[in-house]
Amino acid sequence: MSKFLLDGDKAWGILVDGKPVVDQEIKKHLAGQHNQQTHAGGMGGGGQVSSDNYAAAAASPNYPEKELRELREKSYEIYQKLRALDYNPFEDIQYSSPEIRELRLQERELDQQWNDLRSEWYNQHLTVNGKGTGTDPTLVSENPARDTYVVYDKATLAMNKSLRKGNPPSERVIKIDEMVAEGKAVSDTIVYRSAVLPEKMHSVFEEGFEYTDKAFMSTSVTRDGGAGAQFYADARVENGAKGDVVMMSIKIPQGATARDVGIGEVVLPRNTTVRVTSRSKGPNNTVELGMEVVQQ
Numbered sequence: 001m002s003k004f005l006l007d008g009d010k011a012w013g014i015l016v017d018g019k020p021v022v023d024q025e026i027k028k029h030l031a032g033q034h035n036q037q038t039h040a041g042g043m044g045g046g047g048q049v050s051s052d053n054y055a056a057a058a059a060s061p062n063y064p065e066k067e068l069r070e071l072r073e074k075s076y077e078i079y080q081k082l083r084a085l086d087y088n089p090f091e092d093i094q095y096s097s098p099e100i101r102e103l104r105l106q107e108r109e110l111d112q113q114w115n116d117l118r119s120e121w122y123n124q125h126l127t128v129n130g131k132g133t134g135t136d137p138t139l140v141s142e143n144p145a146r147d148t149y150v151v152y153d154k155a156t157l158a159m160n161k162s163l164r165k166g167n168p169p170s171e172r173v174i175k176i177d178e179m180v181a182e183g184k185a186v187s188d189t190i191v192y193r194s195a196v197l198p199e200k201m202h203s204v205f206e207e208g209f210e211y212t213d214k215a216f217m218s219t220s221v222t223r224d225g226g227a228g229a230q231f232y233a234d235a236r237v238e239n240g241a242k243g244d245v246v247m248m249s250i251k252i253p254q255g256a257t258a259r260d261v262g263i264g265e266v267v268l269p270r271n272t273t274v275r276v277t278s279r280s281k282g283p284n285n286t287v288e289l290g291m292e293v294v295q296q
Contacts, residue, residue: 054113058120061188061251063221063264065228068114075110078103125189126260128182133260140262145179148172149216150261160215163270173270176216180269183259185252191219191266192229193248196241202287205246209276210294217268219250227264244287250274251292272296 057064082089087100096104123132128139140146149156159173169177195202205211222228233245252258252268259267278290 054117054120058117058124059187060121061125061190063190064117064121065222065225068118071110071114071117075107075114078107078110082107122260125185125187126258126266127184127186128260130184132186137262140260143179143182145172145175146261149176149179149267150263150265156216163215164213166214169270177270180216180259180267181257183257183267185254185256185258187254189221189252189258189266191221191250191252191258192223193217193219193250194229194233194236195246195248196233196236196243197246198243202244202246205276205279205287205289207276207279210273211276212271212273212295213268214271216270217272219266219268221264221266223247223249225264244285246287246289247282248274248289248291251277251290253293256293257296268293269296 053067057067082100082103085097085100085103087096087104093101093104119132119134122134126133131139133139159170163169163173220227220229220232224230229247233247237245252266257269259269261267272293273295274291275294276289277292278288280288282288
């Protein structure tokens with residue numbers, strides 16, 4: 001017998017004659033095996049997303065950043081309690097003390113809820129070749145053209161700069177065209193894009209203004225997350241960019257081409273036209289632009 005991991009690091013079990021068998025004490029805590037509202041151990045509603053909130057967050061055009069962050073914070077609180085108990089994370093859970101076992105099960109349930117919510121949102125909003133990207137991560141990553149766009153950042157920046165100058169597409173660009181065309185927004189989806197621009201450039205972005213980008217348009221499903229649009233704006237400022245931070249909230253309508261390339265990034269095809277729907281001032285004099293994709 002040996003330990004194995006079920007669904008990543010979400011539950012422990014054993015191998016019997018080469019087949020996984022889930023410990024019954026663990027199995028009842030897995031997703032779909034128990035009532036999410038009545039978890040043993042007195043977590044109550046504070047550590048969980050209710051089924052109604054879960055469904056609403058997964059269906060919202062906005063990535064459920066707030067709900068996911070709350071789940072991560074709850075999980076971290078439990079992790080801190082476990083550290084105070086000097087637990088061994090490699091110990092088989094069935095040999096842990098009752099207190100540690102309960103905390104570990106709570107932590108894993110929160111992690112499972114995080115994964116479920118994230119996956120469900122992606123499945124309801126973005127597909128690659130007709131399949132939801134939340135269920136099968138290989139749909140996102142297993143494409144050489146995807147790697148040439150995401151991994152080789154400097155080359156991608158140079159490529160987009162060349163396209164914006166009106167230069168003809170290279171063979172690499174054609175392959176990325178084909179990769180981006182695999183993706184679709186299957187329901188209205190909100191993504192974010194940031195820039196640091198002098199006022200003379202961003203002042204033209206008034207309500208009703210339309211802009212066509214000759215290059216691929218990289219966006220993020222999160223505004224403030226680790227790989228969110230604000231992160232890239234801050235990085236540009238730190239690297240010496242001069243001007244105002246412009247935060248674009250872009251609505252991708254159902255049926256539009258939009259390729260999930262992983263790490264929270266969604267790429268729109270070349271020659272996408274967006275229209276400004278609103279303009280306002282945000283925190284720290286950020287220029288807030290509401291936009292929508294009107295043509296591809």
